[in-house]
Amino acid sequence: MSSRTLPLLFINLGGEMLYILDQRLRAQNIPADKAKKVSTVAAWIEEDRKRVMNDIITTMFNKKFLEELFKPQELYSKKALRTVFDRLAHASIMRLNQASMDKLYDLMTMAFKYQVLLCPRPKDILLVSFNHMDAIKDFVKDTPSILSQVDETYQQLVEMYTPLPSGEFQLIRQTLLIFFQDMHIRVSIFLKDKVQSSNGRFVLPTCGPVPHGTQVPGLIRIFSCNGEELTRLQFNNGGNYTAALREGSFEIFGDRVTKLGTNMYSVSRPVETHMSGTSKNSTQHTKQVNTAPNPLAKEELNLLARLMGGLEVQKPGNADSGFRVNLFATDEEEEEALISRPDELSYGVINIQATKDQQTNAELAKIMGEFSESGDQSPSASSKGDDLLAMMDGL
């Protein structure tokens, strides 16, 4: 379907990832919180948080990477995209284990699915993206070099997307909705706000403002052959709609009007998912789609290889590496989540097929090497519970 979908998918998921990581890094920085689970959670200082955020944003907006991303192409498979975000989350000194990474990815994807589904017009996906971009700029406002990198991409987004007609945005939206189809993971922040119901479906209101450019339903106008209005009839629209709000700004600076895509997390509103609530039915469907042979797998992995090859990677094993962030309240919960996670929801290792292209092979090999991070870690870091202390000692 739309070959212009990937940049929006990447930037919005990346934006959600940054919100969640920022919230976790700040939460772990609170002394009272730290005191409660002093043995399990590293005390993050403000400087570390900034460093992680800066490193990830620098990687995310890497010039070569974005050049590839902005080329017209089909969406990556779910697995390939997950791999990209695994790498991105580990672009700095922060480490996430499998369960935390799974949870982070579930939260990111459900948040963006919600935004895609609820955005009033297909074109408003761009305003959602701009809300994410605005927030990313704010994260790096004190670092001019990264800020200019982000601004460049911002400019590119505006130039590439604002001229597109409404039908093209609908095609982008439909492509994204196929990507997110059958994902019904329940997210506590959505359940609390009553925007998601217990079956994992998002609530679609039949009240409130209609989209910009749409009239409140309820009026029939009949015209004569020469264009005169003959009659006006009202009908019951079955909802409680109000007139449209003003249109959000599609410029680099401005009021987006929609709140979709802004940061919904804060230290007092932690991130949570309810994996147990995922209906069995839906995971079966997900599985079916995932196991369908993907004809693009080879090209996709070649591309991935090029992209990843272009990224500057902070090798683990640096003196200051090894901060681990936990997306769960305690380590025990995290471990439990990993064990209890349904198989269908796990993201396995991608089988990278060898190709004839030697250069690609070399690049792939390099990436494969970079993926096996666990092997590089010191033995003391491998056993659960001791690892953080050991890393702390290493500082």
Add this chain to the structure above:
Amino acid sequence: MYHKEKSIQIKNSASALYNNLCVLRIAPRRLTYFTVVHANVVNMVSASWDGLNYSHRQLQSKEPNVATSTSLIMQAAFCVLTSRDLLVVTSQKGIQMYESDGSIMVYWHALETPETPTEQAVFARGISGVWENYICVGVSSGAMLVFDIPSKGSNITLSEVLHEHSESITDMASECSGSQECIANLVTADDVGNLCVWKSGEEFQLLNKIPGFDMSCSSVKLWKGTVVAGYGTGQIRLYEAVTGILHAEVNAHARWIYSLDIAPFSGLLLSAAEDSLVRVWHLTMTPETNSVEIAHLHNECVTDTQICGAKFCDGDGYAFAVTGYDLSEIIRYVQS
């Protein structure tokens, strides 16, 4: 006016695509076929009228001879011609035509796809059987392909390619009243809302172009010479096909309309949108003044569902069926 009946379960959930539900009644066998597209699969259910038997079939969007290749499907639709019914499936790669029960693929037409993806996506969308022996299919380039269908067998030929649209075709429909008096018997719609009105024949003849207003026309129908068009603004417009005169404009839905359908015998109109609502309307023709009127009859809300397909199950509009994004069922409503 309508009440909900037992739903039909489908094997996969529906994708968010325009007009993503198709219904074909097989009266001699007291069966109804339903099709719903899910990503690269067409889910097909054959339901017996007594509600006791359901059989399922899944059609993959496979190119012949390329075993591993799959592509996303844009639309599936039944085409009813004088001598045979066919199921047409359009995707990013091409057009497949099956016998109406989905058992045999009788024809494959590949789209010209560039080696590396271009900004303009390539796909086929918009399907309609026209008159006795034609099936028309829209393409993302705006071209319309006309296929000549023999009364049996697989000797299907591409008879014409028409280039009147400059944007992606969204939907098309043939005259559904069965009236021979109507000169126009096909209407096509595109992504900026332009409508083309055609007369079918060995050479298709363009009768009229009705300009759009920069908003996609996602679903279109043709009934007794009147074009009924649904738009991304949630509006429905009624035009006289051959003159382009606007007879009525309805602020019908709060979100994009995804599907329209007409019950030709009763003049009932069904509209469904992303706003989770299905509405039933009544169209009346006044032959003396050559005008058409529309009245609202009924609303059904499918809670928390962006509706992507809605179709009447019979020519009188006695029953209709609905499905929506992420929904693995077809919900049926019957007149009380």
